[in-house]
Amino acid sequence: MLNDIFIKPFVDMATAPDFLLQVLWEGLVSGILYALIALGFVLIFRSSRIFNFAQGIMVVFAALTLVGLHAMGVPAWICVILTLGVMFVLAVTIERVVLRPLVGQPDIILFMATIGITLFLIGFGEIIFGGENKVMITEELGIPTDSVVLEPWGGLLILEQKDITAVVVAALLVVALLAFLNKTRMGRAIRALGDDHQAALSVGISLQQIWVLVWFIAGIIALVTGIAWGARAGVSFALEVIAYKALPVLMLGGLESITGAIVGGLLIGMLEKLFEIYWGQPLLGGNTETWFAFVLALIVLLFRPQGLFGERIIERV
Amino acid sequence: MLYRTAGQFKTTYKADQALFPVRQDAVLLAVILALVWVIFPLVASEFTFQTLLIPILIYSLAALGLNLLTGYAGQLSLGTAAFMGVGAYACYKLVTLMPWLNPVVAILFSGVFSAGVGVAFGIPSLRIKGFYLAIATLAAQFFLVWLFEKWAWLYNYNASGAIQVPNLEMFGVYVAGPQASSIVQYYVVLAVVTLLTVVCINLTRGNLGRTWKATRDMDIAAELIGINLMRSKLTAFAISSYVVGVAGALFVFMWRGAAEPNLFDIPLSFRILFIAIIGGLGSIMGNYLGAILIVGLPVVLNTLPEMLGLPISPATVEHLNVMIVGALILFFLIIEPHGLARLWALIREKLIIWPFPH
Amino acid sequence: MLDAGDTRETLLEVNNIEVIYNHVILVLKGVSLSVPQGGITALLGGNGAGKTTTLKAISNLLHSERGEVTKGSIVYRGERVQDLDPAALVKKGVIQVMEGRHCFEHLTIEENLMTGAFTRRDGKGAVEADLQMVYDYFPRLKERRKSQAGYTSGGEQQMCAIGRALMSRPETILLDEPSMGLAPQLVEQIFEIVKAVNEGEGVSFLLAEQNTNVALRFAHYGYILENGRVVMDGPAADLRENPDVKEFYLGMSDEGRKSFRDVRSYRRRKRWLA
Amino acid sequence: QEISAPNLSYRTGPFAATGIPVMNGQIDYFTMLNERDGGIGGVKVNFYECETGYNTEKGVECYEKTKSDAIVTQPWSTGITLQVLPKSNVDEIPILAPGYGFSAMADGSVFKWAFNLPSSYWDAASMILKGLGGDDMSGLEGKKIAFLHLDHPFGKEPLPYLEKKAEDVGFELVPIPVGLKEMQNQSAQWLQIRRERPDYVVMWGWGAMNVGALTEAVKTRYPMDQFVGVWWSGHSDDLQVVGEDGKGYRSISFNAPVENAPVMDDIKEFVVDTGKTQSDEEQRSEVFYQRGLVMSAALAEAIAAAQTHFETDVIDASQLRWGLENIEMTEERIAELGMTGMVPPFSTSCSDHTGHSGGWLLEWDGEKFVKASDHLMADAEDIEPLEKQKAQEYAEANAPWPTQDCEM
């Protein structure tokens, strides 16, 4: 038993390093995708302390819009632009209809409101796009679909080009967001808003403008995420469940931190894959990925209650 | 002036602490009790029992349990369904291991197990707060459901991996299982729910309730005035999980009749959270109002197109349903973020001063 | 200093407003006041009189507290402003310093100050210069510029909040209880700064204050609010001499200041309007 | 006067993709009967849907709502089946679960009110093993089979049979569960497959799980001709996602698409051309839609049988129960129905509520599914005792459980 837990997995890793690399790569790619969803969360959380549960469905919605438009015969790149337009309209609508009347309400109420939005979008989306699984227009968007096959140590390592693309795009996105939040006037305003929106209002920061902006950026992130996930697994409402995975990523990284979202995503992606392959499947009957991320995040939080990169919780009296 | 409180004076603190200091409220309560204990059972059809009355009661109870934790003690939980699952599986093991056990006793006892699990997953709340705490409850949510699936002992190793409620007798009448009649099950549920509601009302208006509310409103201050936060939070987790666990046992034994692990997955947790929030956090009555809305509404919506003779396909109705429920949640949150209970209180306040506007 | 008789252009005019919270709680029952250009106008009154509510009604911050102005009008430079959003009002030059500081906890002091300049479009240089000006007024802030505001003391936060408002180059500042929780020296200092800003930069102030003593020393004109109504108003100098004000707001009796220890019997507040 | 036969459909939710074509086929067949023949025996069949979204709670709600006038319940999910199964005894309404539900429901003496014709999941497992290892399965000896399945009662259903066979035949069985939340992201499962290097992968997949598995299989370059699925994993739409790369993938099925079968002409004439269908041209030529037709045909046969036997037009639930026990889908009858080649002949009886029709392996040729094997039959010797045993266990756990005596 102890051997199975402490020795055998490592022996396995050492004896098949190419397989270990493949496991890590798969973990990295899903980690990046979790992180992308988490990024949308972080942005919205920072600017409004809203725990935006709807980010998952926004991903689905963006992807469906893109594919749906393409199915109507619109050229791929125009589809992207139109989809962005749709996401903008969505952002404006959410701000007008939901956020504005709920300004200043307790966090949990706003959280609940985003679940309301989620339900609404699920129903609305199914009526418009139908429930069937659809194929992402990967090639039409010019994303390479071949795979790169490497043979380290005489083994086999398969890297999908679209995964590589996703990793690169995610990295760029993070850099851009970090610069935006920390170096610009708008970024500062977004952070201020998250701390105390009354005070933000009083210094002339317009909630409406910033919220539309932030939700729109979240919409862009959702589209990117949707393309990346869709290319891997097709587009359907079942995608929505992966949004749950973004939660432990967020908590682990810290709710306010862009860096946290990325680091958390990568950590969780790789560790859960390693755990599943080397411990979960042989010892626990598999499928540990459903909870591993949550338990991992929980354990980390016990030591750092604000997550790895979250802002220190200020407790004063 | 229907709702006039003037002239009703209290001369002792005891009278002032009575449950319903305003006479009209007591009358209203009497009417409601008469309805649920006498009138409904007389007139309800099988369909009404199965799709409205019984589920509304059970969901209310689950929401009540959650409300103790989230509404009163301020600890956000997204793992309600899993704790219900613990109650249900515990009850299943109890009645299969000890077939002679009185089923109602088994149901009430199974809550103890979920209380235990609840406390275990509540321990992180001592360090982790707010949304971060949600992760602890989510860990419970996903881990427990996984466990229900993987731990074959829990479902007596049967092939489907699901639990099936056996026929259970009490005083010569079937109370659970396929042979039990709806009206019997309704009364059992009603009795348990009434009992636990009274208990919860007492707990929340007494010392423990104040401890919880203090912890919720400002935990630092609470600790500084002498509240042991650990005890306060853990009792909240324990009692809340107990109630939720009992609700889970009722859910499977008095209503569903069978359960697969993923029944206790996160959508159920959210559903109960909806009920608690739409009803009103920190309110007892709200849970009932919320359950009526969230459980009753889709049923009504489903029958609506048929009644109106609209030619909408069932699938579209379903989609519309989801959409409408989403929209309604938003609607109610916007008109009164503090829930239906607060809305009622507001109406009541207006009634009291009616016909004057302020 | 402005004299009582001095009539200047009226900047801000509040006409008979009524405010209701939560649809049921009537808080302001008809408040009227006006703020002249370049003046310091004080709004005095006990706890719960409605000072904060009045200021929030002007700066349109009531909305997020479920309050609304149900009657009356608020006019700034001849234009009705009560339907604007707060940001638009800041652009017009009216900014509020909220009661209880409300600094952005997780931002540093300097970032806090910079958010004050959010609506400004006059370039980095001008903002930079104003930052220096604020640091000159409040050297303590300069020392702590890199600390997160959440960890600074009450007084530091108050300075930060005022400094932040100054950063928007306002024309009118609505100042809610600037002296609360400040050391006496600092209260004096902050009022000196208010005076300096008022005279130096020509900024008008509407000032809600409990510390009647200081407020009436620095203000030009005062309104006394009780229970949601204006019960008395007049030039600051006159108010200082009014026997009622003296007794109830300045704590003076005929023999001069009374010791707090000697107030043996609880005095009942005299109501102007019962 | 009409016969009310509700279908607890799922055109929404995570499995809608699989549900829609089958539901379309089912309803179209009855529409066709109503239009062409004026119903069955002169009585129109009101075949209506109650939407469950594959959600058990909704399903039970539908059951309660429809049961007052329904002569049959078609629960359409293992979860709903589990819940209405015991109730059906009390309410006396037959449950028809074609191609799903409990395999042990085959034992009609115990499951008096339940039917899972024409083949059960154990049949499916058995046929797949035969298809891979020959009629005596000897080809599987010493081989390794990965059993990739949904972690759900449905996915676990064939395990008792497979485990038994692994022991008897001597192959190694590696069960690989896929969580409901992992359906879209099966890289861990396929890494495991890559590590285990199984000779075959047998898939018990459903809805979005199929696409997930197929794309991963293509990515990890698992040979498609060693990859076989149950009949719910043989959906053309799912395969469309991998297209050419999926060539060689097989799925067991109790029906096969026959594009120009006579019944299809009638469907076209009476349903499509009158605008009464929700299906489209392409869908109608596919396996799932036609499976819906086959399912409805079986139900129609049962109704007809009951009508003749009881000499009444408007049959009730218990009469239909008899009808379901006396379906005779002979080669000739199938031909009369215009369904030659679409379904193998089978018949049900009091003790056999399944019929054990057997089936074919269908192979994806890059564009569509084609028959790729002879008619395969499940091995009754092993399955029957297993059915008896599990049915007995079920009855005991749910005592008192009414049974019927099939000997007389």
Added chain:
Amino acid sequence: MMDGTAQVFGEQQERQGAVKDTEGYVTEDGRQIGGTLMELRNITLRFGGVVAIKDISFDIREGEIRAIIGPNGAGKSSMLNIISGFYTPSEGELWYKGSKRPPMKPYEVARMGVARTFQNIALFEGMSVLDNVMTGRLTKMHAGIASQALWWGKARDEEIANREVVEKVIDFLEIQAIRKTPVGRLPYGLKKRVELARALAAEPSILLLDEPMAGMNVEEKEDMSRFILDVNDEFGTTICLIEHDMGVVMDLSDRVVVMDYGKKIGDGPPDEVRRNQDVIDAYLGVAH
């Protein structure tokens, strides 16, 4: 131990465990001040690099009104936080009733008879005034969960007995009219009074007040002063208060500690402190 009815608000506090070795003194107005109740020895408090309190010692005697004053950020609130166990000092010891206090959780400190109010009001916003004040009595109620669940026996008796005590406090502070109002809706000054009521309901032996009069006008300050003096007078409660209004401080307190930048720059009777040049420079600005 208190069983609810035996001891009600209004009776003299028992002064057990007070150290008798230090001599008390008699104040100007003739009150007898007892021995040392609490003593802080060489307290230092650091937050990362920031030194909030640097090597401060002082004592609080039984029955006296002790004030702490100093410029903003001097470390006054931090000092109270140390006394009430919210911060643990980096160095130094704290003696209470004659024995060294081990590191304790804040709630344990509260149970030893230390009650306080807060600089930024810390009321329980979701509860009514009455409930808020009742929380002050939490430490005195011991009924088990079963009894509470059934609202029977001990729980009910306790509830009524403690309610009587609380009503007395409410009467005393003249907040009867708002008894059932949710505190969230109250104006600032009343909130401060409710906070005081909550602290008083605990019948503390030492009461810590962090700027009890901030945001009040003169009249209200007079009321508040009255309450403080009466509490001290009638129940002999020791009081330690932080206040920026020099009038109040000088009039009320028996002895004053002056802090600046975490250091103690003066300690003694008001008159003495008022004349201390360091204090004038650092804090008062002008002589008061």
